[in-house]
Amino acid sequence: MRKVAVVGVGETKFSGAQTKTGVELFSEAAMDALNESQLKQTDVQALFLGNVLGDFSEGQGSIQAFAAENLGLHNIPANRYEGACASGSIAVRDAFMWVASGFYDIVLAGGVERAATMGTPLATRTFAMFGDSRYEYPSGLTFPGVFGLLTHLYAAKHGIPLPKLKEQMAYTSVQSYHHGKSNAKAHFRKEVSMEDVLKAFMVCTPLQLHDCCPFSDGGAALILASEEVAKKLTSKPVYITGIGQASNGPLSNQNDYLPRIRARELAVEQSYKMSGRKPEDIDVCELHDCFSTAAIIAAECLGFFEYGTAGEAWLKGEADIGGKIAINPSGGLKAKGHPIGATGAGQVYEIAKQLRGEVEPERQVEGAKIGMTDTLGGVGATLCNLILERGW
């Protein structure tokens, strides 16, 4: 298997409802990635694109083919990936595998979504499609609802009084919004206080407004290349050194592990094993904090903190820049935003920029050499992790 590097990255601003089409959003991100890599359209051999709800948000299926043509990537194979909120990550993972295998040398991967364009009622309905439509949705279970269930279960299993857990959760949002404020690409660019979070509207118990990520529009794109190609293009290749992916069924069938997410633990284990790295080696991690509790659960499954302790670690600053592990210096899903098909590719964009030392100084993790991404799709149905390292 060959080494594979990220040699170009691009990302739109993540935002609320806006008027650019999915093809336009992805094309903007992709042209930035292509230009940064100094490659030409004719060098790109295939497109791997995460897009979840284009059919619903703008009546567009097969967006990958239209995006390829729009970008001048004439007639290349173009595949669309749907793994709910992990779609961008599984597109990148597949792109990695095809380059690593030697079948392709240069590919474009990424994702795009217009989740905000749908508006809250339709977005809530369509996101609920990533639970079991027959055996979960009749109850009215929404996506915030899934994490409402997991939050109460987490409090009960770990014996943490709910007010204490709520304080920990609120702080994860305060930290995320703080970093989002200095990220030019972030959906929300404002601070929130503990009081703001704890007095906001209750979306579903016990999750309040800032415990939940927004529905966002946005796109992200990456050029992946073989080591041989990468060395000719850049002095700062970012290598993908570990990948992991796993799946799960309906939430209730995961009962042996909940609130731990078994598929995540398997994907994480694959990533660490392949890269030869351990949790303590990771300098910066972009993890899937679609809800405050999702961040806490993810940080534990990733091995950064013991089970039942991540919330406290956040309060102590151990999950922030300068702490034990810098988590979501981009602002994460709650502040940077969550254009679901693009989110995972956006995480890779952030890690590549962090390792290259190219983000805003207020949120730069100084000297970061090894980064990791973590993306959760559906009710823990699709989990994907990537480990990235400086190649210089």
Add this chain to the structure above:
Amino acid sequence: MEYKLTFQEYNEALKNDKLLGLKCLECGNIIVPPKMVCGKCNSTDMEIIELSGKGKIQTFTTINVAPEGREAEVPYTVVMVELEEGPWLTGNLGGVDPANVTMDIIGKPVIMKDNLVFAGDKYSAGEGASSNFHLVA
């Protein structure tokens, strides 16, 4: 190979407050909702059984923001129940004001009755019943 207990059969029974599942004849595992193979041993040698509908609440959430088409239903409470027979099942909580559901409800015994039916929308390929759990007095 033919599916042993389809959604349609499961759903028809659930509408009549009967909870059907599968028992694996290889390892004894109980499977709800139904699947092609046993979740523990992958055997297809399973028989249809009726479950008690009794269990204990493991977790809950009260939902205030509805999906499109279900605005009239909020607020409502979704629960996950550990059934007497072992599996967990997602359903609703009936007979309690959603505004008054707190952590105290976790661990409480419940029984399924007066099940609800989501009539379906343009995406759902028809209706779907939901187990409606009530606290045992």
